[in-house]
Amino acid sequence: MIMSMARRCRMSRLILFNKPFGMLSQFTDPEHNRPTLAGSIPIPKVVPAGRLDADSEGLLALTDDGALQARIADPRYKAPKVYWAQVEGAPSEAALAGLCRGVLLRDGPTLPALVREMPEPPGLWPRFPPIRTRLHIPTAWIELTLREGRNRQVRRMTAAVGLPTLRLIRYAIGDWTLDGLAPGEWRDVPVPAPSFGGNSSRGGPPLNNSGSPARAGSKARHPRSR
Numbered sequence: 001m002i003m004s005m006a007r008r009c010r011m012s013r014l015i016l017f018n019k020p021f022g023m024l025s026q027f028t029d030p031e032h033n034r035p036t037l038a039g040s041i042p043i044p045k046v047v048p049a050g051r052l053d054a055d056s057e058g059l060l061a062l063t064d065d066g067a068l069q070a071r072i073a074d075p076r077y078k079a080p081k082v083y084w085a086q087v088e089g090a091p092s093e094a095a096l097a098g099l100c101r102g103v104l105l106r107d108g109p110t111l112p113a114l115v116r117e118m119p120e121p122p123g124l125w126p127r128f129p130p131i132r133t134r135l136h137i138p139t140a141w142i143e144l145t146l147r148e149g150r151n152r153q154v155r156r157m158t159a160a161v162g163l164p165t166l167r168l169i170r171y172a173i174g175d176w177t178l179d180g181l182a183p184g185e186w187r188d189v190p191v192p193a194p195s196f197g198g199n200s201s202r203g204g205p206p207l208n209n210s211g212s213p214a215r216a217g218s219k220a221r222h223p224r225s226r
Contacts, residue, residue, distance in 0.1 A: 012065040012191045015046055018181040019060045021127050025051035037062075040184050049073045050173075053152060057127070058084075058170035059178050068191065072173065078147045080114075082172035083154050084121055086131065087163035090138050091117050095161040099144065103160040107150060110157060114145035121169075125183055131166040139166060 019025065023035040025048050034054070046062040049072035063069050071077050099115040118141050133139060142163070144154055155165045171178050181187065 012068060013043070013046060013063060014065070014068065014189050014191045015041065015043065015062045015186050016176055016181065016189055017041060017060045017062060017186040018178055018183050019052050019057060020183040021057050022054055024054050025060060041186055050149065052170060056168045056170065057183065058168075059173055059176065059181075060170075061173055061176065062186075063191075065191065073149070075148045079174040080145050080147050080172075081149070081170060082177075083144045083146065084118070084169040084171050085142050085144060085154055085158055085165045086120075086139055086167040087142060087158050087165055088134070088137060088139055089163050091140050091142055091163055095163055096142070098161045099142075099157055103157050105150070105153075105156050105160065110150070110153065111146070111148050113147075113157075114143075116143050117141070118143045121171075124169075127167060133166070143171075 017037070017040065019037075020035075023037070023040075025037065027036050027038045027041075027047075029036050037048070041062065043062075045064040047064070047069060049061045049063055049069040052058065052060055061072050063072070072079060096115050096117065099113055102110040102112050104110075120141050131139075140163075142158070144157070146153065150156075154168055158165045169178075176189065
């Protein structure tokens with residue numbers, strides 16, 4: 001049994017991918033022929049662990065291990081996910097406090113979140129097409145750390161406190177981050193131990209961020225500023 005488990009872990013594959021804007025978090029789109037993961041990840045049998053909307057960018061984990069996919073994607077395991085949101089307007093202390101406490105959405109109140117205003121991430125790649133801005137209305141960046149995964153949750157949360165999201169990037173899942181991955185790049189990372197127990201500093205699975213990008217392209221690093 002121990003040998004069987006060890007062999008399964010060695011055979012499993014786990015990939016981190018920086019999903020570009022406009023790409024679907026799936027491998028096919030027969031009806032509309034929109035950009036999909038198949039154009040960037042030529043690896044059979046891996047599937048996304050969770051998803052990002054087409055109009056969102058950033059970190060997506062993929063694996064060929066069904067149990068690991070469930071552990072990463074299922075909010076019950078509480079792997080924290082860090083998002084960078086460029087919002088319209090200047091965040092007030094009241095708005096940030098409201099996001100921290102949780103806001104009431106149509107599908108119920110959100111859990112408390114870690115939220116802070118932040119400068120634009122250093123070395124951030126440009127988005128194509130660029131966001132639409134309005135004259136005389138400022139924009140700002142905020143970082144949100146969530147432990148649940150509702151549909152379009154970040155966008156709905158910021159809109160609820162009067163800060164519509166203009167651009168959304170997922171920076172981290174647990175201890176995995178976008179560091180070193182330009183849009184469209186992916187890399188292999190070690191598969192976590194089968195216990196997947198939650199020993200990381202953020203309270204999620206013991207994730208590992210080693211490995212090198214597997215596609216050519218300009219490197220974009222995004223150190224988190226605290």
